[in-house]
Amino acid sequence: MNLMESAIEAKDLVKNFGNIVALNGASFQVRDREIFGLIGPNGAGKTTALRIISTLLKPTSGTVRVFDVDVVRTPEKVREHISYLPEEAGAYQNLSGYEYLRFMAGFYAREGNGVNEMVEEGERISGLGDRLEDRVKGYSKGMNRRLLLGRALMMRPKLAVLDEPTSGLDVLHAFHVRQTIKEFADRQGVTILLSSHNMLEVEYLCHRVALIDEGSVIAIGTPEALKDRFSSENLEQAFMEATRLG
Amino acid sequence: MGKLTTLVIKEVKELIRDPKILIGVILMPVIIFPVMGSAISVSQKSVMQAMITASFAVYSKDEGEAATALLNYIYINNTVILIERDSLEEAIVAFQDTNATTLLFIPEGYSQNVSQGLRGRLKIYANLKSMTIAETGTTDALGNVMGVYGYLLSLSKINNLLEAAGVVADPLTVRTPLSISYSTIIKGNVLEVAPSSIFSIIMTQSIMLPVMVMVMLMFAIQMAATSIAIEKEQKTLETLMTLPVGRMTILSGKLAGSIVVAIAGAIAYMIGFGYYMTSAFSFAPEMTSMSTGDVGIGLEPIGTILLGVNIFVTLVSGLALAISLATFADSVRSAQSLTGFLTVPVILPAIILMFSDLQMLPQTVQWLLLVIPYTHSIIASKAAFLGNYGIVFRSIGYISVFTIVVLYIAARIFSTERIITARFTSFSLKDLLKRH
DSSP states (O other), rough: OOGEEEEEEEEEEEEEETTEEEEEEEEEETTTTOOOEEEEEESSHHHHHHHHHHHOOOEEEEEETTTEEETTHHHHHHTEEEEEETTTOOOOOTTTTTHHHHHHHHTOOOSHHHHHHHHHHHHHHHHGGGGGGGGGGGGGGHHHHHHHHHHHHTTTOOOEEEEEETTTTOHHHHHHHHHHHHHHHHHHHHHHHEEEOOOHHHHHHSSSSEEEEETTEEEOHHHHHHHTTTTSHHHHHHHHHHHHHO | OOOOHHHHHHHHHHHHHSSSHHHIIIIHHHHHHHEEEEEEEEHHHHHHHHHOOOEEEEEEESSSHHHHHHHHHHHOOOSSOOOOOSSSHHHHHHHSSOOSSEEEEEEEEEHHHHHHHHOOOOOEEEEOOOOOOOHHHHHHHHHHHHHHHHHHHHHHHHHHHHHHHOOOHHHHHHSSSSOOOOEEEETTTESSSSSSGGGGHHHHHIHHHHHHHHHHHHHHHHHHHHHHHHHHHOOOHHHHSHHHOOHHHHHHHHHHHHHHHHHHHHHHHHHHHHHHHHHHTTTTTGGGGGTTTTOOOOOHHHHHHHHHHHHHHHHHHHHHHHHHHTOSSHHHHHHHHHTTTTHHHHHHHHOOOOOOOGSSSSSHHHHHHHHHHHHHHHHHHHHHHHHHHHHHHHHHHHHHHHHHHHHHHHHHHSSSTHHHHHHHHGOHHHHHHHHH
């Protein structure tokens, strides 16, 4: 595989918060137009890795290049191509869903029509219909997440970074979110990097996954390959096996 | 639409639609001040009414000519309750059953004293039933009536004496031989008014201006801190920081949005306060009879501009300070408690300079106050009215330098990951120093 096919190149990422080691030499590569999953338990370093890729944090050492652009040296260039959905994200409570989408579109669209198109796309992705006219304050957790997913994908970023996209959602909302991500990635050819501790979700969504534990990547591959490698029926078992061996 | 405009519109919408801010910053001043003003006005008017319609009780042990003349005088202008008892003790008991608050006691021998050229002795008993201001007012009323009667009595006595001595003179000039008039010098101009009658102007300069600057600053600081803390509380900050927009633009958007709302709040405050002043003191029209223009200390155009620039840089400095502090807070409440510390340097100079001039203070206090940028903005506001533009320029310069330093720090904090990782709860000065 040559470099041009690579969306993300993370090399030897280390991140310390005081005495706490959040990432301990993690390396992985995400190919263009694939859905890539980071899976691991709470505190494994998934969110820290996503925050570094999204230019929010700087690594203590190691490098990350997004579409061949260094996230530490030129973060502003990286921000033009990415869209980040944090795990515990919210929207502005006193704006309506529409106003929120319109506000966000204002940063990406070049001209007036572009904003309208983006907002329409955001409306489609969220599937919230008329409820978008209401203030975000009255939204349920699921509606909030769908609005934010609409926001994250409506501008068709080259790379969407989604941290635990379905965490805390009920079956219906989680199903909608998963379906949307899969369809959108297929339709628009967007690269998606997501994190999850729901192994079944990852198996359903991702082309390839990295198993991450205690700040290090312990295995990378397609869900099928990983299951084969650790002689497991599902990714959950594969993960347990990988941590036991690692 | 530019990215900055998009940000400013969003900031203003978010702040204005927050019920706490809408009610606390904009609606409350417009409602609460007029209500306070009317309340004061109503109570003051009732005091005046009580004084005008006050009734007096009289107990006289003297039946002479002078006592009768005195009683007749009181009867003409007032409601009088005549108490007839055998002793003063009984009269005092009876007086307490009446609705009068004052009792005039004319002792035996009053008329004799007056006719012999001695002092006529009178005694006033005041019955404070409810211990209110209105009551003490009515107590004074009887004293005033007696004062006027005494003045008239003296004129008539002087007249009699002059006639007896065969001297031709006006009893009035004998009574008050001196006539004193006042002039006031302001900015080198001699004005034919007493200094006490330009009280309202001194009020404006010494109290209204510092209060105005202080209130606007407090609003702005609260706005800016809230606008950062809301982002953290609603978990929108992380998303905002990954958008393709410069950190300085985000910072400017927050500053501008906060300024817009703070100015709206300040206008609401001034409208409310203005209404309060006019309604609360409507019973004393002489207080507001003169304007700054009348006595020649109005603002010239250049003064107005400089005053505006001065207030603007003051606002921006407060905002920058608030934003820098609010980055360490993780909720609106912790942001407000953090920025609460800022009230000290804002309120301290305002209060001190309300009652005194900087030069009157001890040297150390002067230096201490001069370090605080808000001292300069208050001094400059006063100086602008008096035409001392040098002081205004000095203030603008000092506050600008201060603001640039603070803004630089705010921008630095904004461009590091501290904005994401900093938490008030885990904030320690030692850590901060170590990291630098």
